[in-house]
Structure formats: structure tokens, C-alpha cells
Amino acid sequence: MRDEDLQEMRQLPLFDGVGAAYVDSLLRSAFVQRFPAHVELVHEGDPADFLYVIVQGQVEIYAGYRDRETTISVLGPGNSFIIAAVLLDRVYLKSARGLTPTRILMLPAEAVREGFAEDAHFARALAVDMALAYRGVVKELKNQKLRSSLERLANWLIAEDEKGGSTGKLEIPYDKKVLASRLGMAPEVLSRSIAALIPYKVDIRGRHVQLNDREALLSLARPVPTIDDPAC
Amino acid sequence: MRDEDLQEMRQLPLFDGVGAAYVDSLLRSAFVQRFPAHVELVHEGDPADFLYVIVQGQVEIYAGYRDRETTISVLGPGNSFIIAAVLLDRVYLKSARGLTPTRILMLPAEAVREGFAEDAHFARALAVDMALAYRGVVKELKNQKLRSSLERLANWLIAEDEKGGSTGKLEIPYDKKVLASRLGMAPEVLSRSIAALIPYKVDIRGRHVQLNDREALLSLARPVPTIDDPAC
DNA sequence: TCACGTCCTTGATATTGATCAAGCCTGGAT
DNA sequence: ATCCAGGCTTGATCAATATCAAGGACGTGA
Numbered sequence: 001m002r003d004e005d006l007q008e009m010r011q012l013p014l015f016d017g018v019g020a021a022y023v024d025s026l027l028r029s030a031f032v033q034r035f036p037a038h039v040e041l042v043h044e045g046d047p048a049d050f051l052y053v054i055v056q057g058q059v060e061i062y063a064g065y066r067d068r069e070t071t072i073s074v075l076g077p078g079n080s081f082i083i084a085a086v087l088l089d090r091v092y093l094k095s096a097r098g099l100t101p102t103r104i105l106m107l108p109a110e111a112v113r114e115g116f117a118e119d120a121h122f123a124r125a126l127a128v129d130m131a132l133a134y135r136g137v138v139k140e141l142k143n144q145k146l147r148s149s150l151e152r153l154a155n156w157l158i159a160e161d162e163k164g165g166s167t168g169k170l171e172i173p174y175d176k177k178v179l180a181s182r183l184g185m186a187p188e189v190l191s192r193s194i195a196a197l198i199p200y201k202v203d204i205r206g207r208h209v210q211l212n213d214r215e216a217l218l219s220l221a222r223p224v225p226t227i228d229d230p231a232c
Numbered sequence: 233m234r235d236e237d238l239q240e241m242r243q244l245p246l247f248d249g250v251g252a253a254y255v256d257s258l259l260r261s262a263f264v265q266r267f268p269a270h271v272e273l274v275h276e277g278d279p280a281d282f283l284y285v286i287v288q289g290q291v292e293i294y295a296g297y298r299d300r301e302t303t304i305s306v307l308g309p310g311n312s313f314i315i316a317a318v319l320l321d322r323v324y325l326k327s328a329r330g331l332t333p334t335r336i337l338m339l340p341a342e343a344v345r346e347g348f349a350e351d352a353h354f355a356r357a358l359a360v361d362m363a364l365a366y367r368g369v370v371k372e373l374k375n376q377k378l379r380s381s382l383e384r385l386a387n388w389l390i391a392e393d394e395k396g397g398s399t400g401k402l403e404i405p406y407d408k409k410v411l412a413s414r415l416g417m418a419p420e421v422l423s424r425s426i427a428a429l430i431p432y433k434v435d436i437r438g439r440h441v442q443l444n445d446r447e448a449l450l451s452l453a454r455p456v457p458t459i460d461d462p463a464c
Numbered sequence: 465t466c467a468c469g470t471c472c473t474t475g476a477t478a479t480t481g482a483t484c485a486a487g488c489c490t491g492g493a494t
Numbered sequence: 495a496t497c498c499a500g501g502c503t504t505g506a507t508c509a510a511t512a513t514c515a516a517g518g519a520c521g522t523g524a
Binding site for chain 2: 044045063064065066068069070072083084085087088090091093094116117120123124126127128130131132133134135137138139140141142144145146147184222224225226227232
């Protein structure tokens with residue numbers, strides 16, 4: 001790994017609270033790889049040989065069943081996948097592909113497990129990551145089971161706006177078909193739900209979104225911290 | 233805590249791989265409580281003051297949104313809830329109530345976090361628990377997003393039969409309305425789905441279930457390890 | 465034994481979402 | 495500039511699920 005890459009990798013959130021010497025030791029067996037867009041990085045059902053950390057680009061985590069497919073999440077720089085499979089030495093439950101060209105840090109699973117067994121700080125960092133990831137999926141499961149498609153879209157828009165500082169303007173960060181899949185609906189349903197938000201002063205043109213009456217949208221969306229607040 | 237309780241608590245899966253001296257130290261600040269059925273043990277949104285471990289009885293983990301409610305899981309003896317909230321010192325994302333009378337070990341959250349910070353074995357045990365819990369909820373999210381109600385029921389029956397040794401006979405372990413909620417459907421839909429399984433030689437009377445043609449049901453259910461196998 | 469509450473099933477209807485089809489729009493390649 | 499593939503929208507139709515209603519079954523308490 002090149003020195004400039006090494007310096008960059010040391011800053012990754014995965015290594016928060018972990019001793020620098022130990023991080024370097026882990027990184028010695030790792031490498032950074034570039035992938036073009038659309039390439040499948042991880043295949044559901046495969047043994048977990050690597051822990052992946054996104055250095056650059058956007059990765060879609062998805063899963064299939066028979067001829068169906070759904071997007072579980074879309075991850076960006078600093079995010080890792082899939083810690084649980086690596087820790088437990090089991091197969092990946094999900095697949096991953098780059099939505100854009102990507103640079104990915106690949107940590108051999110063996111090295112991660114050794115680190116887990118030997119370095120208590122690293123073990124704790126992984127536990128905390130696991131706990132946060134778990135809570136994220138619980139919130140998503142609740143979102144799916146408890147809300148309609150329209151409610152999920154409205155809440156996603158509110159949350160995405162808040163991420164950007166509640167300016168009332170946001171960009172949908174990927175194709176609408178990916179957003180539809182991520183929110184658990186067909187693309188046609190997303191189109192219709194977007195149209196259904198027009199009375200709530202939501203203006204969507206292409207990927208550009210403008211929320212012209214935040215209170216109106218909030219009265220429809222009715223977010224709750226235990227589903228919608230990433231910091232909760 | 234009474235000595236006989238103490239002995240019993242030491243055997244809990246949560247403490248696998250953790251030194252006996254440390255377990256005893258943790259248990260010194262804990263207590264075992266009995267609750268009648270239906271009592272709410274944990275309320276969604278409350279601060280996580282305790283880690284709960286079921287010693288006896290059956291607990292329904294559920295969540296609500298506006299006037300809706302869904303069952304996330306039903307847990308039995310040996311299972312704990314809710315580790316992630318305690319570890320991160322955040323609110324509970326879910327509620328819990330006993331479906332039956334219960335005996336619950338209550339570990340103060342503070343003590344658990346201290347244990348996590350001080351005892352590397354305990355930290356690793358919690359990390360592994362977290363990884364397993366994470367994978368479980370990912371499978372459930374996939375189950376919800378990728379399958380119809382009928383598919384979820386068929387697969388639940390197959391999995392429940394396998395838990396009991398694949399005898400072809402099983403007992404639904406709680407009220408059907410809880411099973412319906414757990415599988416993400418209204419009770420009426422569960423009734424209709426049960427009736428729809430009659431051509432597949434599934435015989436359900438009350439809580440008694442008999443699978444008279446496992447292959448037929450499997451051809452409908454089409455289980456995959458990455459959703460249905462708890463050991464995967 | 466009786467009364468009552470809750471669970472469950474069945475029927476009917478409404479709503480939500482999926483699927484199929486068609487055509488427009490847009491960005492990339494030539 | 496032109497062509498083409500894929501994304502997206504809209505219309506139509508179908509399927510799945512929710513909701514409402516009613517009545518029977520069953521277990522519990524008196």
C-alpha cells in the first residue's frame with residue numbers, strides 16, 4: 001500500500017479508538033483497489049474473505065430471492081461492509097456493487113479476526129460498529145413493516161434534507177430506481193408517490209428536490225426518532 | 233441474588249467465554265425479577281437502564297408507529313434484550329412484554345458498559361452477540377421485502393419444523409395474532425394463508441400443525457440459507 | 465353451568481402496490 | 495448530429511393485503 005493511501009486509511013472511522021501501531025499492522029496485509037461502476041464487489045452466499053471499506057465512491061448493498069431483488073442500503077466513503085460475516089466467519093448475506101467507480105480498502109478477513117481476538121480496542125470498535133449497524137437495520141425493518149410507501153418516501157425526504165442542514169433543497173444521490181428499491185417499492189410507485197407529494201409543496205425535477213413547505217410535509221411524514229433519527 | 237439463582241445465571245449463553253470471577257462480579261449488581269403475563273418490560277423510546285435476560289417464559293419484542301404495531305421477534309429462555317441500546321447508551325428502539333409469566337435477569341446498563349470497557353472477553357462475547365443479532369435482523373428485513381405473506385408463512389413452518397427435528401409435527405408457540413404480526417400480516421391474512429396451504433398437505437388445527445408432505449411445502453416455500461438458516 | 469371476553473375464521477369491500485405496456489427524455493457513444 | 499439504451503412517467507389492469515363486519519369457538523372466572 002502506498003504511503004499516501006496508508007495515511008488516508010488511518011483516518012477511517014473503523015479505526016476510531018484503535019492504537020496507531022495496531023492499525024498499521026492491520027493495514028500491512030490490506031490493499032486498496034479501484035473498481036469501475038456496476039462491478040459486483042460481494043456476492044450473497046459467498047464466504048466472507050474480506051472486510052470492505054469504501055474510500056471513494058458509492059456502493060449499493062442489495063439482496064435477492066428467486067427472481068427478486070431489493071436494495072438494503074447505499075453506502076459512501078468511510079462506511080464498511082460486511083463486518084458481521086467476517087467476524088463470525090460466515091457467508092455474506094448481501095451482495096454489493098458500485099453505483100459509481102469506487103476505491104475500496106480490502107482487509108483480509110483472517111487479519112480482521114486476528115485483530116479482534118488480540119486487540120481489545122479493535123474488538124470494542126467492531127462491537128460498537130455492529131451495535132450501530134444493528135440499530136440501523138431495526139429502524140429500517142420498522143420503516144418497512146409499519147409504514148406505507150408514501151410515508152417512507154416523505155420521511156426519507158425529511159431525513160435527507162436534515163442531513164444537508166435543513167435547507168429545503170436536496171439532490172437524490174442516485175438513480176430513482178435505486179431509491180425506489182431502497183424504500184421497498186417499484187419504480188412506478190415511487191413516481192406516483194412523488195406526484196402525490198405535489199400538494200405538500202414538494203417539487204421534484206430529475207434528481208433536484210425542493211421542499212417548499214417543510215411543515216406540510218412533516219404533517220404527512222410524522223417522523224419519530226426511533227425510526228428516523230440516525231443519532232437516536 | 234439467591235445462590236440457586238446465581239448458579240443458574242452463570243450458565244446463560246450471554247456469559248459464554250467470560251471468566252467466572254467476572255460473571256459473578258456482574259451478577260452481584262443484578263437481580264432476578266418475576267413478572268406476570270402481559271406486563272410491559274421495556275418501552276420504546278425509554279433510556280436503556282437495564283440489559284434483560286430471559287430466564288423463564290416468553291417475551292414479545294414489538295414496536296409501534298402512530299396507531300400501528302408490529303412484532304419484531306418472540307424470545308425465550310437464554311435470550312437477552314436489548315444489548316445495542318445498552319452498549320451505546322441510547323434509548324430502546326423496541327418495546328417488550330411477557331406473553332407468559334416470566335423470570336427476567338436484569339443487569340444494570342452501567343455495569344454492562346463497565347464490563348464492556350474493562351473485560352476483553354465480555355466485550356468479545358457482546359460483539360459476537362451483536363453480530364448474530366445483526367445477521368438475524370438482516371434476514372428478517374430480506375424476508376419482509378422479498379417475499380409474499382404466503383411465502384413467509386410457508387418458510388416459517390419449515391424452519392419451525394426443523395427446529396423440532398423435522399418430525400412433521402409442531403406447535404405454534406403463541407397466539408396466531410402474534411404469529412401474524414411477527415410475519416408482517418393481519419390476522420385475517422394469516423387465516424387465509426393457512427387455508428391456502430391445505431393443498432400442500434399442511435394440516436392446522438388450533439396451534440397443532442402437521443406437515444404431511446414436506447416436499448410439496450418446500451416447493452412452495454423455496455427456503456434459502458441466507459434468509460432461513462439460523463446457523464448461516 | 466353460565467356469562468363474558470378474546471381469539472379466530474369467513475365474507476365483503478377498499479386500498480395499496482405490483483405488473484405490463486407504451487412512449488418520452490436524457491446521456492453517452494459514434 | 496444521430497442513434498441507441500436505459501431511466502422515468504403515465505395509463506391500465508391485476509394481485510396482494512388491509513380493513514370492516516359478523517358470528518362461532520374456546521377458555522376463564524363466578
